[in-house]
Amino acid sequence: MRPRSKKVARGRKKIQKTTHGRSGKRRRLQIKRPTTARRYYAMSQKDQETWDSVAHVISRMRNGVSLPKASKEFGIAPSTVIELGRSALRRRNGRYDATKTDRLLRVHSALITKGKNEIATRDSRQASLVGGHWAAVQRYLQTGDDSALTKFKGRYVTDASGKRYFFLTDLRQLDRLASAGVLSFESIYAGGGQ
Secondary structure, three states: OOOOOOOOOOOOOEEEEEEEOOOOOEEEEEEEOOOOHHHHHHOOHHHHHHHHHHHHHHHHHHOOOOHHHHHHHHOOOHHHHHHHOHHHEEEEOOEEEEOOOOOOOEEEEEEEOOEEEEEEEOOHHHHHHHHHHHHHHHHHHHHOOOHHHHOOOOOEEEOOOOOEEEEOOOHHHHHHHHHOOOOOHHHHEOOOOO
16 A cells, blocks of 8 residues: 655645754754745744855855855855755756846845835845845945935835835934934844844
8 A cells, every 4th residue: 555645735845854963863854945924934943044044145156156155154054055945046067056036035124114124025136125225224324425325215125925115215214213223233134133
């Protein structure tokens, strides 16, 4: 008699990785690829960190860094990056390269007109836009130069569900948030400095 196979719900594919614990015995880790913010926050802290590291490695690879070197920077095995981020990678001449864009979920802290908010994006270009806005905000706060912020007037980031959030560019509001300590460097990343 054949063993029954388990069905996996669409969009909730589990990644199983065999590792060796301290005892030398094999154990299986299961990480679900998150497709929504809800699924991301349902993950354990360790799995969230692993997922975030995969996205960071792929971003570094777009800057010309090799998979082994980028993986080492973020303390994650290249095999884990390949397994979890397969859709964002292409293999050419025996070497992995990052695709131009990807649809991996990323959760960012974004500075929008209503203040700081956690936003889940499924487009690497949207994630880059959020990072560019944070860089413009930090430049303004450190130097008083708001020229980079003017590029974000009227611009918005679209989250994974298609909702638009307009970037905060009001200098008075930025100064108020900065003096309240809301805009520290750590606050750029999801969950940090809240």
